[in-house]
Amino acid sequence: MFDLFDDDLDQMELIEGALALNCAVKPSVDKIDVMRQLGELFIEAEMKLAHEPNEKLRFESLLRLFYNEWGFKGDQESYFSSDNVFVDKVLERRQGIPVSLGAVLLFLSNKLGLPVSGVTFPTQFILRVDWPDQETQFINPFDGEYVTRSTLKAWMIGHDGPLAKVTEKDIQASDNPTVVGRWLAVMKSALLREESFTLALRCSDIALxxxxxxxxxxxxxxxxxxxxECHSVAAEDYRFFIEQCPDDPAAKVLKLQVKVFDESPTVLH
Incomplete structure (x- = not known):
């Protein structure tokens, strides 16, 4: 089970917290092998970037190395696949979604001493780069491209409507518990789409x-x-939701479902 507390998560790299989450949901994930692969990527990056004279050029070279030479990229065809949220599969396929690709890139950046942090922007995970005495820059981990503030505003408008604005809170660095919590939600959604209900149940139990x-x-x-088909347990959860959120539109539908369960023969599991 996932037994890390907020303080534990904040004292480790984001990718390590995400990997612990991965292992809790799918125990077949080989944590040692994933950390070995990440370590090898760091060593290769450190060797190839050693000649760069300053941090900014090192970061530019890291982006080229990550997206061009190593071939990491956003999964355009199967964006909602669970392969994009399990770190071992992201490393194997060199494909992912913003949060998984961003976590790998963030790990490498931090190991190289670069001023990069993660942001749970309302529309997707992004990276922010804070150079001394310069304006903050933002990176879309899905493709490694820089994102302007006007683009962030456009994303927000598409998400919340024409009056939406980007606040400073929206672009502040996020703590690891916040990112891991969102990662867990994305993971559960992907597993539900794939009807991997046993794994999705583990996600839900961790969330709770x-x-x-x-x-x-x-x-x-x-x-x-x-x-x-654990209908009696499902009914208990539905009843709790109905009691807590009686005005939610889903409550009326769930009342009917509970009634169906109550009128059906009991199946023991």
Missing amino acids: TLVPEDPYEIRDRGFIYQQL
């Missing part, structure tokens, strides 16, 4: 250790139990 008695997470867990 982080935010106990969250009615929406309990509702989602009920849905997963329903797919696993």
Whole structure:
């Protein structure tokens, strides 16, 4: 089970926290091998960037190395695949989504002493680079391209509507627990799409250790139990959601579903 607390996550690299999450959901993930691969990437990057005279040129070279020479890229064809949220698969396929690619790039940047941090921007995970006495720069980890503030605003408008604005809070560096929490949500969503309900249930159980008695997470867990045909347990979760959120539009539908469960023969699991 995922037994790291917020303080634990903040004292390690983001990729390490994400890897611990990966292993908790899918124990077959080989943590030692993943860390070995990451270490090899760092050593290669350190050797190839050693000749660069300053940090800014080192970072530019790292981006070229990561996206061009090593071939990491955003998965355009299967964006919602669970392969894009498990670090071992991201390293194997050299493909991912912003948060997984960003975590690998962030790991390398930090190991190289570069001033890069992660941001859970409302639309996607991005990286910010804070050079001394210069304006902050932003990177889209999906393709390694720089993102202007006007582009960030356009993303926000597309997300929240024409009156949306980018606040300073939106572009501040995020702590690891926040990023890992969002990573977990993306992972659960991907596994549900693939009907990997047993793994999705592990995600839901982990989420409830982080935010106990969250009615929406309990509702989602009920849905997963329903797919696993554990109807009595699903009904318990649905009842909790209905009690906590009686005005939510889903409550009316779930009341009908609970009634169906109650009228059906009990199946023991």
